[in-house]
Amino acid sequence: MKKKPVLVIMAAGMGSSYGGLKQMDPIGPNGELIIDFSLYDAKRAGFESAVCIIKQEIEEDFKALMNRGAAKRMDIKYAYQELDDIPEGIEIPEGRVKPWGTSHAILAARDIIDGPFAVINADDYYGADAFKIVYDYLASAKDSDKYDYCMAAYKIENTLTEYGGVSRGICRMDEEGRLLGIEEAHKVQKSAGKIQYSRDDGKTLIEIPEGTPVSMNFFGFTKSLMKELRERERAELERIVRENPQKGEYLLPATVSSIIEEGKAELSVLECHERWYGVTYKEDRPEIVEAMKQKKLERLYPEDLWG
Secondary structure: OOOOEEEEEEOOOOOOOOOHHHOOOOOOOOOOOHHHHHHHHHHHHOOOOEEEEEOHHHHHHHHHHOOOOHHHHOOOEEEOOOOOOOOOOOOOOOOOOOOOOOOHHOOOOOOOOOOEEEEEEEEOOOOOOHHHHHHHHHHOOOOOEEEEEEEEEEEEHHHOOOOOOOEEEEEEEOOOOOEEEEEEEEEEEEOEEEEEEEEOOOOEEEOOOOOOOEEEEEEOOHHHHHHHHHHHHEEEEHHHHHHHOOOOOOOOHHHHHHHOOOOOEEEEEEEOOOOOOOOHHHHHHHHHHHHHHHHHHHHOOOOOOOO
16 A cells, blocks of 8 residues: 655754744744644645654754644654764764754654655745645655656745845756756845846846746655665765865755756656745744734634644
8 A cells, every 4th residue: 555645844953043942933823833834734735744853952842842733633753863873984073063964864764754755844834735736746656767756846936035145946847847957046136126146246147037946945755765865875974074074964955956867766846836935034034924924814724723
């Protein structure tokens, strides 16, 4: 029997900027965090279980957060991203405290995941539509001669902030909507009615048309990804130790791009019409607070998510 898709939430960074989960800013009218809305949207899309990837140091606070809400209605499991969870023979560089990156984070769940799964960031708001289209895709995803992956893509204008430049992954696709590659665009912002970015510190501006699909790191995979991540891990960590021992990372988008370029996978880009929200700048917070308030007033969410 085909296994149901599982949601994987990368939350190992939660609390880092706030000195602990208890001090994290709520964005919902009843004190909800972004992850509360994500889990609610995932549940109504069809996800029955989630794996939260966290650090041991936030375990108590994080589980308390889940137990007050999502764990009442979903099967929540936990995996732990730790700096010393690396292949034998690789030495942690002296002074390194930064985690090894998002590919390494997903590997923390390697003993739990045994079927299709979606991956999101804990501190991004993706919207109900994104969870629905990814769940529906994964429910029938099937590897053949190539792995069968997917990604929710947002129109670039639905991902920008008014308060500064952001980095976005611009999707290149074939005529059938399959991903060919992701171009990282930095310092993307809207000015004088145009969306622009620069490759040379502002000397030359490149326009990005509205409607251009961008990746916000909401992927869907079959369990084959775990094997690929594991097989690449040693070489990637050795490269990091050699080239950038303090800050280098084993990152998921780059890994997925490599798998596609090697002809091992096809990734379908699923168009999402939601407005993405994140707190890139402190000035972004009031916007998402107001948006969540409005969504509740419009009854897109119940007053008590888990009541």
